[in-house]
Amino acid sequence: MTVRLVVVSHSEKIADGAVELAAQMAPDVVILPAGGTDDGRIGTSMEKVMAALAEAADGDGIVILTDLGSAVMTAEAAIEFSGDPDSVVLADAPLIEGLIAAAVAAQTGADLRTVQKAAEAVRGALGQGRDEPVSVNEESRTQHAADWQPEVSESFELVNEAGLHARPAAKIAGGLAGMDADVTINGVDGASMTGLMTLAAGKGSVLRVEANGPDAAKAVRYIQGLVQSGFGES
Amino acid sequence: MALDVTWAVKWLTMCAQAMAEHRLELIELDRAIGDSDHGENMDRGFQAVLDKLAESQPETPGAALKLTAMSLMSKVGGAAGPLYGTAFLRAATTLGDAPDISPAALAQALEAARDGVVARGKAEPGDKTMVDAWTPAVEAAGAASAAGANVLAVLVAAAEAAEEGAAATDPLIARKGRASYLGERSIGHRDPGAVSTALILRAAAGAAA
Incomplete structure (x- = not known):
């Protein structure tokens, strides 16, 4: 059993591509995409995110990685809806770098908080975060x-x-x-x-x-x- | 009329009508300071709410609002989806299984909705967002309820305050969302999210009249 990952992006192609990239480095980790709206437009879909969370529910917890703006809000709302904030967490990290760091950590069997931390650690390396630009x-x-x-x-x-x-x-x-x-x-x-x-x-x-x-x-x-x-x- | 599930369905139907009627106006407002999709998104979102209502026939106002939350989150796409979705969800949670809504419960539900928007979007009053319509509406509803007003009067007070709050966003500098990229150039434009909030609250009063 490992921690599972869900990728929330405005674009279906970005989510799918990010999952494909990360899967190459972490072949045993369940990584699910939730990109674009239900009808394939640019945007985020609560339904897709909820479906991915449901599909990933039986692991050792879920870390969500997001791209910009409303993807973060949709992910937070999905966590609120899913009613299980202890086993589903959001990583405040750049999508691609964070996802790969999280996937590799999950592949080694790390627990939920450790996987989240691995993703967030890349912020420091890039010298910027969403909230605090501290290197x-x-x-x-x-x-x-x-x-x-x-x-x-x-x-x-x-x-x-x-x-x-x-x-x-x-x-x-x-x-x-x-x-x-x-x-x-x-x-x-x-x-x-x-x-x-x-x-x-x-x-x-x-x-x-x-x-x-x-x-x-x-x-x-x-x-x-x-x-x-x-x-x-x- | 009592604020029961019949009122809730009528309210949501009137929301859908209002979004269809004001679709172009919201698009124009959003074109000035955003990405011009707000009218389109809200129209599509509330049409989806109508489909969902017809399909599942909720039995309480709380159930109708919860279903609305889910539909808006799924169909709206932009930031307004999770914001309004959270607002309707928090209001639904406050109302629980009650068959109808008292003036005090109404004021409380509006406050929970506003708090949900603030929690999700992290905007404060004065940031030129929908919070600038929600906050005066919550205050007016609370005051009216405390003064012993009936549900219709509470809803009318909330709608009027939201409309004034939306108009008062004109001179503000946007500090949240896409409009904040424009800085001072956002001055002189009305916030589309504040306008759609006022439309939703006006529909709530209209459905109770």
């Missing part, structure tokens, strides 16, 4: 530079051809989302897929992993395993 990343970067003493730190060289592209970044961020550790990789938040991608680290680059917290050692081993196996790629 979590830069804050933690400054803090780390000044007085942060990592309990565990190690360096690993990327061996796979394509380096730290989307899928490897998603694997790292998704796995870390379920651990109780504060991890940075070359100064960026390891739990943020988009943050990792901003490193643009190619084959031969060295990743400096620094970690604190109860799961610090486990987190570093996890990253080591992924990096040294080339993320399962050639």
